[in-house]
Amino acid sequence: MDAALYEWTLEHPAGFDNSRLDGLPVGFAEVPPYDLWFRDCLLPCKPAVLPPGLTSAWPARSRWLRSDGRPDLSALAHEFGDALVPVANCDRRQYDANPKQNMTLCDYIAYWNEHVALDYRSPQGCLYLKDWHLCRAFPKADIYSTPIHFSSDWLNEFADSKQTDDYRFVYMGPKGSWTPFHADVFRSHSWSANMCGRKRWLFYSPGQEDLLRDPLGNLPYDVMNDPLPDAAPAPLEVIQEAGEVIFVPSGWYHQVLNLEDTISINHNWVNGCNLYQTWAFLQAELCSVQREIEDCRTMQGWEQQCQLIMKSCTGMDYQDFYLFLQTIAENRIELLKQLPGTSLDEMTRNQDDRHGMPTMLGPWHAIFDLHKLLPVFCSVAADPHINQLVNDSLLERPSHLTTAAETVMAEAKWNLS
Incomplete structure (x- = not known):
């Protein structure tokens, strides 16, 4: 950030302005310079899709993938197989989320292989490895580097200083795994980088979630299948391809479906813009x-x-x-x-x-x-x-x-x- 951009921020304070929603999400054909990214997406809290060039050099995109671009589950089992990982059952509902259990990564990969072999109809249901603190568990693993676009990250800066927790996660799961309707923790920003696979995102801008509430004031669990009020707006739909990075701004409710076997790296983050x-x-x-x-x-x-x-x-x-x-x-x-x-x-x-x-x-x-x-x-x-x-x-x-x-x-x- 230079002096001119700093002065510009004083004249254009951040805030939710639904009149700015035309053309969302912001799409970039090339990786944008930081100042452009900050001005057009981060400060106004506008969703964005960043191109695969942002992640192309990450070791995870070579070590974790087969030649056909699908997850290399054997390589993952070899590298992290004994690790305990949190696994959600997408076929069951517990309050407004999916119940979780801990499994070794080897056991989860054995399930995943069986699930695929049975045409994605394992008797165990659709299991999704979510919120795995891989970086915290394996601090020396060379997996990726945080792009400058997301490096003003106060939440992880604070967590690192206390050496107790972090907000860096790995998600991996088969086709059909999904995350219910929600807004991110602390109303943080998040970013999600697909190492492989495709995701379908459904977004609602801040305030629109109130139009989805039932007569008791409850938000939907699944905006694709739950009955919604007549006044419910249509979501903003985005298909995220392999290598692309989605920026989810503070306060945007969303639901995510894996259209293919998918691995992603995600951060939650807070800074001066939110x-x-x-x-x-x-x-x-x-x-x-x-x-x-x-x-x-x-x-x-x-x-x-x-x-x-x-x-x-x-x-x-x-x-x-x-x-x-x-x-x-x-x-x-x-x-x-x-x-x-x-x-x-x-x-x-x-x-x-x-x-x-x-x-x-x-x-x-x-x-x-x-x-x-x-x-x-x-x-x-x-x-x-x-x-x-x-x-x-x-x-x-x-x-x-x-x-x-x-x-x-x-x-x-x-x-x-």
Whole structure:
């Protein structure tokens, strides 16, 4: 990101604008430069299809595929066969998802081969390996590298700094495996790269999901087969080919069907372009929990119990979000402090891109990040619920961090001008 693009973002703040939906999804014949991608897709939260050139050099696209382009299940079994993997049964419904079990990859591949041999009619049903944290389980495996287009990834930056979890996943499954109707965790962005196979995506823009609710307010489980209201809009349909990458912006509900035997690599991610949506989602989730247990409000520890329930449902509570914002802000402040007298090449050599902002995005991107983060951080810090959860002796006071960020932003702009 350069100075001109940063200034443009101040004049064109991100937001959901359904008048911008003409011609969606954005399709690129060639891999776009980052600034064009940021301006036309990331900031306005518009779905996009990126071409196979983005993934053509990934080791997974050669090691994991046969000469005919189909999954090389034997190679996968040889490389990762003893790994325990999460497998969903697409033929069964548990609440609004598919029930899961753990299997070894070898056992899953044996099932897959049998399923194909029986013309995709295994008595075990249609099983789908989903949400496998392969990178976390095999950190030295050379599988792929995150494209620069998706590298402003605060969610995985924070997860890596805590060394507890990540939001990088591998999916693989036979023709007919699918994912029910949903929006992504924390209202994050996601990207999904097909190593092989084809997927059918059905998208609904933010707000359209409310037109799909039944009389009780419930969302559909399967938009292709469940009865929908008469006013239900038609989905945006996209067929994703082998090698292509789909960008799913924050808040877009979607359903996905594998049209062929398919392997994909997926990330969930949050950054300055969708941070407000994540904060709004957490606020709405807390309000929902409070309504559900309103009759217990007079109990001691009610606020903490609401946070605990919210975290069990969403994976994050207010204190986690506060720490998340603080970590990202501190990383950006530290990067900008290095700016005077240090070339970008030197900064890059000294930066571990798994633990902090990739410096190839540049100092103007760090300034943009702080520009988007600080208002949300102040909003979180001012929320009455956070005061009962955050111990000031353990966490830096918001005013200190805000002052430090504003100071380093001003100095960086001066040094870059």
